[in-house]
Amino acid sequence: MSITRRRVLLQGGVISAGLIASSIPGMVAVARAQNRQLPLRRSLQGLAWNDPIIATYRDAVGIMKKMSTSQKFNWIKLSEIHGSSAGFKFCPHGNWYFLPWHRGFTATYERIVRHLTKNNDFAMPFWDWTANPRMPQVFLSRRTPDGKTNWLFVTDRGVQRTWPRTRPMPSNIVGQNVLNTILAATPYEIFGTSRPRGQNSLDPSWVTRRTGTQGVLEATPHNNVQNNIGGWMPTPSSPRDPIFFMHHSNVDRIWDLWT
Ligand SMILES: [Cu+2]
Numbered sequence: 200m201s202i203t204r205r206r207v208l209l210q211g212g213v214i215s216a217g218l219i220a221s222s223i224p225g226m227v228a229v230a231r232a233q234n235r236q237l238p239l240r241r242s243l244q245g246l247a248w249n250d251p252i253i254a255t256y257r258d259a260v261g262i263m264k265k266m267s268t269s270q271k272f273n274w275i276k277l278s279e280i281h282g283s284s285a286g287f288k289f290c291p292h293g294n295w296y297f298l299p300w301h302r303g304f305t306a307t308y309e310r311i312v313r314h315l316t317k318n319n320d321f322a323m324p325f326w327d328w329t330a331n332p333r334m335p336q337v338f339l340s341r342r343t344p345d346g347k348t349n350w351l352f353v354t355d356r357g358v359q360r361t362w363p364r365t366r367p368m369p370s371n372i373v374g375q376n377v378l379n380t381i382l383a384a385t386p387y388e389i390f391g392t393s394r395p396r397g398q399n400s401l402d403p404s405w406v407t408r409r410t411g412t413q414g415v416l417e418a419t420p421h422n423n424v425q426n427n428i429g430g431w432m433p434t435p436s437s438p439r440d441p442i443f444f445m446h447h448s449n450v451d452r453i454w455d456l457w458t
Contacts, residue, residue, distance in 0.1 A: 238322035240452065243445055244331045246324060248344060253337050253351075255321045259312040260441050261350035272311055275439065280304070282435025290435070293409035297417055298391045298454050300406065304438075305447045325448035328424055329378050332367035338442050339364050351441045353430050360440070361429030372423040381416045382457055390457055392417045421450055 246253050263274040270276075281290045281304065291300050309323045326335055338351045353360055362368075371377065384390035388411075395408035413422070424446060425432040431440040438444070 238320045240322040240448055241324050242330070243324040243326045243335050243337070246337070248337050248349075251318070252321060252324055255316050255318045256312060256324075256441070257337075257343075257350050259315045261348065262315050263311075264350060272315065277308075277311075278436055278438035281438045284434075284436065287407070287409075287435045289407060291406050291409065292417065293392060293395075293413050294406065294411045295388060295392050295394045296406045297413075298450070301447050302451050302454070305444055305451055308438075308444050323448045324445055325452050326442070326445040327449055327452075328368050328373040328420065328446075329375060332370070332373050334360075334362060334364055334428070335442070335445070353440050355431070355439065358430045358439075360432070362427050368424055368427060372427075373420050377415070377419055378453070381414075381419075381453060384415060384457075388412075388414070390414050390416060391454065416450065416453060421446075 241252065248254075260274065263272050263277065266273040268276055280288060282288045289300070290304070291297050305323060309321065312323075313319050313321050337349075340349055341352050341354070343349050381390065388394065392414045393411040395405055396410040398405045398408075425437060425443075428440070428442065431437050432443065432446075
């Protein structure tokens with residue numbers, strides 16, 4: 200059976216209505232939040248280093264990096280939900296849960312940033328690598344122009360990004376043609392990766408099995424942008440690079456476009 204975008208929409212609607220009705224506290228909060236104007240995710244392009252959105256994210260990453268490992272929002276500890284040097288933990292790749300899982304993960308960080316900075320206008324910007332294929336400037340310098348630590352730069356010992364700052368991501372990875380191919384894929388499992396081989400129940404253990412066939416979105420721009428950036432990004436510890444969330448915010452936006 201092929202799952203079309205319409206079917207995903209219908210099933211998604213039924214699932215969320217059911218959850219709200221059963222008054223799970225988190226979902227009630229989501230329903231309430233939907234009644235007020237939610238902050239809109241913006242393109243990273245054109246946001247200056249001192250734009251409130253960038254400054255908020257940089258501050259939050261700094262707060263999390265300075266937390267001890269016993270604190271629940273510690274930067275490294277949070278990233279271990281995704282994976283660590285021991286391998287992937289909960290994150291599904293090569294699995295049709297790839298998109299929804301990373302949507303939830305990105306939204307979780309977005310809320311943590313609001314919580315830590317008290318800036319409720321914050322929404323995770325997206326790096327639109329199709330329109331702006333060079334690495335975003337605000338991630339690239341060790342210090343901000345006013346001489347403070349740039350927490351968006353990767354300073355971990357022995358782990359450095361390797362993609363040259365002046366070189367655009369190649370168009371066979373992020374170009375408009377690639378995007379058109381992604382958006383033209385109607386079956387969800389072609390667009391957004393297939394179910395793991397042999398899945399025959401909704402048991403949560405299927406979420407972390409990586410035996411599906413990656414769709415173009417996951418296999419082409421998602422994987423290759425991460426592989427090209429280097430440092431943490433090609434590894435299970437990829438969320439240790441703050442650019443991870445603006446990369447995934449864009450993957451999430453493309454899912455929304457497709458829908
Ligand atoms: Cu992942």
